[in-house]
Amino acid sequence: MEGKKDMLSWEQKTLVNELIFGLEAAKKLQARLGEPSSSPPSSSSRAAEMNEILLKQIISSYEKSLVMLNWSSLPPVQLILKAGSVAPVTHSGVIPESPASINGSPRSEDFLDGGGSSNTHRQEHVFNSKKRKMLPKWTEKVRISPERGLEGSQQDDVYSWRKYGQKDILGAKFPRSYYRCTHRSTQNCWATKQLQRSDNDPTVFEVTYRGTHTCSRATAAAPPPPASPEKQDTRTKPQIAQTPNELLESLKTSLTVRTEGLDDGEDVFSFPNTPPFYDYGNTNDYFGGLMESSPIFDVVDWFNPTVEINPEFPTFLPDSIYY
């Protein structure tokens, strides 16, 4: 069933390359700056120029890497910036007047045996239940653009979701649909999301994500181009349901992103200081997606648009590899 993790996804490789590239550029720059300007005065301006270029390369390189990391779940900064073209849903009425409503109740042990019943390996599932409680959760307000409709949606939803339920919510006009990562069983990816159409403004959807993707969506088959990761996009939402409701499912995301704390006072936000955040119990096959598997990264980045890279950065890579 499983057994294809010996290969890093192209994405990971690209990311590593980017990091390396950035590092090298940084070293060069460092060396240059370190040099006692032995070069002749005539080339001084040129040197400065070079420095600038190198700096740009570094920044660009790291930015790419970060974006890639972001892709794992949260809307990359890039997206936010682009959102400028989208209408501000941050209106009075639309704003989460009742954040509690989306605060659902995190269930507990039943993930794999919920309706089931007799499961032999319960012990392992205990971990799962715990895990679920710790899953980060955030909500996005998404508005569909009448023009582009379903076309422009893919943006952030580069992942493949599988619908696993739909429920009528009390007080809500529209039903809420539940999705989970398609690779949940195959890659232990526990990311889920729920879609709730706004009562007032039917053009607005509330997308609540829970958990980050630990899967490498590129694994399936798509052998993407080795150079431009930016290309990856058009390959989602093949579904487009038949109900007028769900029809609008795909949409343009942007706008408000609301991150909520976890349930039992678990501070997810203390990430930087919390080494073993998500102790996925037994880390057997979990880290199939290396860095993608560290949700913290996303969140941290999310909170600090101005990321600061330390020389340590790359080291975390081999660190997580030992699994």
Add this chain to the structure above:
DNA sequence: TTAATTTGACCTCG
């Protein structure tokens, strides 16, 4: 045939 969706039952929490 496999994969995704639909949908009612089931489960947990408040």
Add this chain to the structure above:
DNA sequence: CGAGGTCAAATTAA
């Protein structure tokens, strides 16, 4: 007990 969330059998799509 009700509401929200999930499961899984049946159904439909690819």
